[in-house]
Amino acid sequence: MLHVWGGTTLNYKETHNKAGHLVIGGCDVVKLASQWGTPLYVFDEEEVVNSVNTFRDALSSLPDYEIIYAGKALLTLGIARFMANLGLSLDVVSGGELYMALTAGFPPEKIYFHGNNKTAAELDTALEVGIGRIVVDNLYELEFLSDLARKKGRSADIMLRIMPGVEAHTHSYIQTGQLDSKFGISVANNQAVDAIKLAASLPRINLRGLHCHIGSQIFELASYAKTIDVMMAIMANAKAAGIMLPELDLGGGLGIKYITGDQPASTQEFGKFLAEALHSAAAKYELEMPKIMVEPGRSLVGAAGTTIYRVGSIKENKGGRTYAAVDGGMGDNPRVALYQARYHAVVANKMGQSPEKTYTIVGKYCESGDVLINNIQLPRLEPGDLLAVFCTGAYNYTMASNYNAIPRLPIVTVYRGSSDLVVEREQYQDLIRLHRIPERWLKDGV
Numbered sequence: 001m002l003h004v005w006g007g008t009t010l011n012y013k014e015t016h017n018k019a020g021h022l023v024i025g026g027c028d029v030v031k032l033a034s035q036w037g038t039p040l041y042v043f044d045e046e047e048v049v050n051s052v053n054t055f056r057d058a059l060s061s062l063p064d065y066e067i068i069y070a071g072k073a074l075l076t077l078g079i080a081r082f083m084a085n086l087g088l089s090l091d092v093v094s095g096g097e098l099y100m101a102l103t104a105g106f107p108p109e110k111i112y113f114h115g116n117n118k119t120a121a122e123l124d125t126a127l128e129v130g131i132g133r134i135v136v137d138n139l140y141e142l143e144f145l146s147d148l149a150r151k152k153g154r155s156a157d158i159m160l161r162i163m164p165g166v167e168a169h170t171h172s173y174i175q176t177g178q179l180d181s182k183f184g185i186s187v188a189n190n191q192a193v194d195a196i197k198l199a200a201s202l203p204r205i206n207l208r209g210l211h212c213h214i215g216s217q218i219f220e221l222a223s224y225a226k227t228i229d230v231m232m233a234i235m236a237n238a239k240a241a242g243i244m245l246p247e248l249d250l251g252g253g254l255g256i257k258y259i260t261g262d263q264p265a266s267t268q269e270f271g272k273f274l275a276e277a278l279h280s281a282a283a284k285y286e287l288e289m290p291k292i293m294v295e296p297g298r299s300l301v302g303a304a305g306t307t308i309y310r311v312g313s314i315k316e317n318k319g320g321r322t323y324a325a326v327d328g329g330m331g332d333n334p335r336v337a338l339y340q341a342r343y344h345a346v347v348a349n350k351m352g353q354s355p356e357k358t359y360t361i362v363g364k365y366c367e368s369g370d371v372l373i374n375n376i377q378l379p380r381l382e383p384g385d386l387l388a389v390f391c392t393g394a395y396n397y398t399m400a401s402n403y404n405a406i407p408r409l410p411i412v413t414v415y416r417g418s419s420d421l422v423v424e425r426e427q428y429q430d431l432i433r434l435h436r437i438p439e440r441w442l443k444d445g446v
């Protein structure tokens with residue numbers, strides 16, 4: 001069971017200390033909860049470092065490659081800085097993410113700007129700061145960007161996002177490569193090749209390569225081979241038209257193990273598989289191996305996150321389920337309600353005890369769908385116990401909401417026994433910071 005837990009439990013082969021308390025990053029979780037309060041996101045930085053190193057190893061057989069961290073998985077000022085320190089590039093999808101990255105001192109030339117509807121202001125900033133690559137999603141954006149760059153007297157290094165027509169086996173809400181997706185330029189009816197020709201002809205546009213992303217939380221690798229074949233075929237068509245494309249970005253999507261039954265490919269398998277598929281496609285289409293980019297998000301930070309909750313009400317429905325409610329829920333982890341995501345948890349202060357009862361773990365939000373885990377076997381729970389839900393590092397903090405006016409959680413990073421704040425806990429004052437009462441409503445008799 002160890003392998004489904006957050007990273008540190010794997011690295012130190014130590015899940016708990018003598019007191020029976022869960023340990024993450026060398027920190028006793030019971031102490032973390034009393035120091036920082038609950039609910040709390042814990043970020044295990046050594047786990048991320050290990051994941052990044054594993055990715056580098058896995059891709060090292062490629063002649064040239066770049067790892068671009070997908071910031072949408074988890075981005076704060078501190079995390080942006082941490083990823084920059086690790087030497088990664090960064091994928092941003094909005095002016096807000098770009099602002100965060102630049103404010104953290106992320107080198108602009110290592111930033112890739114994605115998105116299917118970038119605004120003029122966003123593109124303007126990207127050109128202004130000399131962003132690494134703008135990943136252009138559609139023809140409207142392509143011409144618009146060319147115009148904007150001409151007006152500003154700048155050039156844009158771009159990649160074209162292609163919709164390769166491959167359906168990855170994952171939840172339909174996180175599939176993106178299928179034909180008729182909202183993302184990218186379709187391969188159908190020569191649209192991709194026509195777009196490449198247009199891009200190559202437009203002023204102030206330097207077309208560097210192609211981008212694709214077929215989905216997220218993908219377990220089986222076959223869809224990547226299909227995608228590589230489609231993309232390399234397009235590159236060969238471009239070459240035949242005299243347009244050399246030296247870069248191919250394969251997006252992110254590698255899945256992680258949330259629960260015991262999950263069987264994602266490992267990062268090593270992923271790297272080996274990509275290299276083989278790329279070499280055979282390069283041979284088939286008589287192309288030189290392009291520089292390869294990958295954009296992992298979840299597989300770099302997912303397992304590094306653990307959410308610590310305090311258990312409150314415990315309710316046994318006679319003839320039905322036993323519910324244990326925690327002090328967070330769908331506001332800090334909307335993935336269960338959105339994607340039927342499943343998680344594993346332990347009782348952080350009772351690690352020495354065996355599971356003896358089945359619980360459904362729910363949150364404190366006013367929705368029946370506010371369930372974190374359906375039917376999990378745990379030691380007998382009492383109010384005040386601490387529940388640690390594993391693998392919440394990706395798409396939890398970034399997708400959190402203030403539903404029910406519940407403040408968002410802080411993030412602490414743990415490293416070899418010490419913990420530091422990455423994001424402060426939101427306060428009630430923060431919830432109303434932008435609220436205004438129109439003057440007229442303050443007068444009597446409205």
Ligand code: LLP
Pocket residue numbers: 070072073091114174213215216217251252253254295296297298299335339394395399
């Ligand atoms: N590159 C592009 C262009 C993407 O759209 C994404 C994710 C990634 C890279 C990173 O994918 P990853 O390696 O993390 O799978 N909110 C959903 C996931 C949405 C993913 C959106 N795009 C979830 O919680 O499962």
